[in-house]
Amino acid sequence: MRAVQYRTIGAAPEVVEIEKPVPGPGQVLLEVTAAGICHSDDFVMSLPAEQYTYGLPLTLGHEGAGRVVELGPGAEGIEIGTNVVVYGPWGCGTCHLCAQGKENYCPRAAELGINPPGLGAPGALADFMVVDSPRHLVPIGDLDPVATVPLTDAGLTPYHAIKRSLPKLRAGSVAVVIGTGGLGHLAIQILRALSPARVIALDVSDEKLALASSVGAHDVVLSDADAAKNVRKLLGGRGAQLVLDFVGAQPTIDTAMSVADVESDVTIVGITNTPAAAQVGFFRQAYEASVTVPYWGARHELIELVDLAHQGVFDMHTETFAMADAPKAYEKLAAGTLHGRAVVVPSL
Secondary structure: OEEEEEOOOOOOOEEEEOOOOOOOOOOEEEEEEEEEEOHHHHHHHOOOOOOOOOOOOEEOOOEEEEEEEEEOOOOOOOOOOOEEEEOOOOOOOOOHHHHOOOHHHOOOHHHHOOOOEOOOEOOOOEOEEEEOOHHHEEEOOOOOHHHHHHHHOOOHHHHHHHHOOHHHOOOOOEEEEEOOOOOHHHHHHHHHHHOOOEEEEEEOOHHHHHHHHHOOOOEEEEOOOOHHHHHHHHOOOOOEEEEEEOOOOHHHHHHHHHHEEEEEEEEEOOOOOOOOOOOOOOOOOOOOOEEEOOOOOOHHHHHHHHHHHHOOOOOOOEEEEOHHHHHHHHHHHHHOOOOOEEEEOOOO
């Protein structure tokens, strides 16, 4: 079968032929129908050898959708032929956090050698993939897998980040979204669906700001050196109750901290290879502004997102690629020229 693999430190990913996997005890084999491409992949592939811990060769893809085609011995709870998406942050399944569905924060995963698909375990950028347990599959019914697969990370990550701050998003509140790409354009829609907050979106080009407006942002502001000043000007000098930074670079973190209001939440979701940090302390931030760095989301939250998708909440902007063109998708990702989320469709 075909797979997109990262095979050499510092080199581009390659499309290669590998053996079709066989599901082991309790596992499930999927025929992949769609696989998303994420900035996290680019981050992983840009790590120097001394920091890279994901194994080689690595079949990429931590956003996966597929059809169940085979069950390993003892696998129960899912039927062959079911269309599903894959919950990616696998945990042990038995600890206190996993029992709550928060496998993204499983404290035992590392010691047990449990890795997410595409981030240690073989991922979804292949014709077939093995999922370790039926509990990590969410049926999607008749939803389009191409439009649904980004929910597994590009949707789940902002959904998790936003849910924790919903009590602060009352009538008259403001949420600022920095970066309107794969995650950011979904964050805008999640905010509009779940809260009455005024949504202000920041990005670096008119094209990206137009996308933000088209999916529901009330206001858009160019993300430049004057961004914080211009946001506060829009708000009559006030700040925002929630600031979501989907870039994670030092300039955007500085903007996030500068537009945060008293008792606000600043949530840094994006990650870059250049070290960046929020400056926290007296006279560095608004009083009682909380800064947090979340990771992915819980299993039940992905189920909730799929329910929202069935309700027609999302206007998913995707750019599709054939398997052979996956390396080009990563090039466009690195160049910042993608339109929404890149999705590889093996059948193309």
